[in-house]
Amino acid sequence: MLDKNHRKWKELATGKLALATDNFGLQMFLTRSISRFSKPQPPGELEKTAEEIHGFFVKYERLLAREIAIISK
Incomplete structure (x- = not known):
């Protein structure tokens, strides 16, 4: 898995990296994160969200193995 400081986590948080997934929990989690950054946020918020x-x-590494493989490319 990518290091927690890898840029792709920030790209997921802002929607710059689109991730197609069938996992409803992940879809909801990412949608909440992306909508948060549709307006300006205080400094450090992007790092916290990433x-x-x-x-x-x-936490859900076993369930998200396919998504992790996609992100890690």
Whole structure:
């Protein structure tokens, strides 16, 4: 899995990296993150959100193996 500081976690948080998934929980989590960044956020918020997304992937690594493989390319 990618390091928690990898740029792709920030790209997922802002919607710059689109990830097609059938996992409803992940879809909801990413939609919430992306909508948060549709307006300006305080400094550090992007890093915090990227870390939350990474944590979600770590927690559900077995369920999200396909998505992790896509992101890791």
